[in-house]
Amino acid sequence: MVDAAVGSCTVTTGSDPEDGGSSSQSRIKSLDTTFTIVESLTDLDGARVTELADRTGLSKSTVHKHLATLVAHGYVVKEGEEYRLGFRFLDLGGYVRAQFTGADIIKSKIQELAEKTGEVAQYMTEENGEAVVLYREDGHHGVPSRTRTGKRMYLHQVASGKAILAQLPEERVDEILERHGLPRATDTTITDPDELKAELEEIRENGVAYSYGESTKGLYAVAAPMMAPDETVLGACVVSGPSHRMAGEPMDEEIPEILLSIVNEVELNIAHS
Known part of the structure; x- marks a missing residue:
């Protein structure tokens, strides 16, 4: 098993790619962080950076960077100081269901x-x-x-x-x-x-x-x-x-x-x- 650094992300290799994602191996940590934030936004029905940091245990700077990236891609919308999930997810969900x-x-x-x-x-x-x-x-x-x-x-x-x-x-x-x-x-x-x-x-x-x-x-x-x-x-x-x-x-x-x-x-x- 080999750990390979990719930019600021850590990728752990050597596991079965068909394990359904249940293993911590072969996963990109920064993506784990992103999905943790997305799921927390769902649970909280929208939140501020401080609330998300408290909820996830992540630093406020880390939360802010991931939110900024999600906003840039249309998956999160910022309204004042609060962030919520965007309708871009609805587009993806509609596509998946239509298949x-x-x-x-x-x-x-x-x-x-x-x-x-x-x-x-x-x-x-x-x-x-x-x-x-x-x-x-x-x-x-x-x-x-x-x-x-x-x-x-x-x-x-x-x-x-x-x-x-x-x-x-x-x-x-x-x-x-x-x-x-x-x-x-x-x-x-x-x-x-x-x-x-x-x-x-x-x-x-x-x-x-x-x-x-x-x-x-x-x-x-x-x-x-x-x-x-x-x-x-x-x-x-x-x-x-x-x-x-x-x-x-x-x-x-x-x-x-x-x-x-x-x-x-x-x-x-x-x-x-």
Whole structure:
């Protein structure tokens, strides 16, 4: 293993480039610093240099230099003494989402799903062992939740994530569990690997996955996986709402029927597009 100085950056070489970025090897420290600042700006909803320095443990001069570079490239905007993320990120996010298989078809069907159920409808996919929200639409009864477009969540905590896990090879599931574990979000979150795998088997048999307040207390959800023509899983469609409206027939019959119909239609459109 060799450390090579590149300008003011340190690059550590000698690791596997396919390690998913989880190792500290083969990383440029100045970029780590930049992303730390970007993530802190997200968490703080904008901040001044001093606030970011306190938050990150970096010197104010270091924070200022990175912010100045981000501002020059349009990724951060300065308003008075405060900095916030710029819409340049939205451009990149829009581009990334547009590259997803069937993106244009999925968007309209998530809107339809929200209209038909009256609840919150979302489409999620898996990346690096996490669930990522690609689309979210609120029906006329939709309630606020902690999800938004681009939000990343643990797969085992959400119905859509379990729907995706159920369609992945067992060795891939094991890799995800080893990497992320089974952290608890609520009292009903599954934290036992054997219990999770037993539920994944039920999901494969029934075609739908459920969450009973496992991500957010009082929020129920039902999801169905969406498959590519080669039978690999693309993601999952999910409908969520408060337990008092979702429990019983809506969760057991009404919503799964609508959900599976829409998923089947999207799969056919993708297969023949």
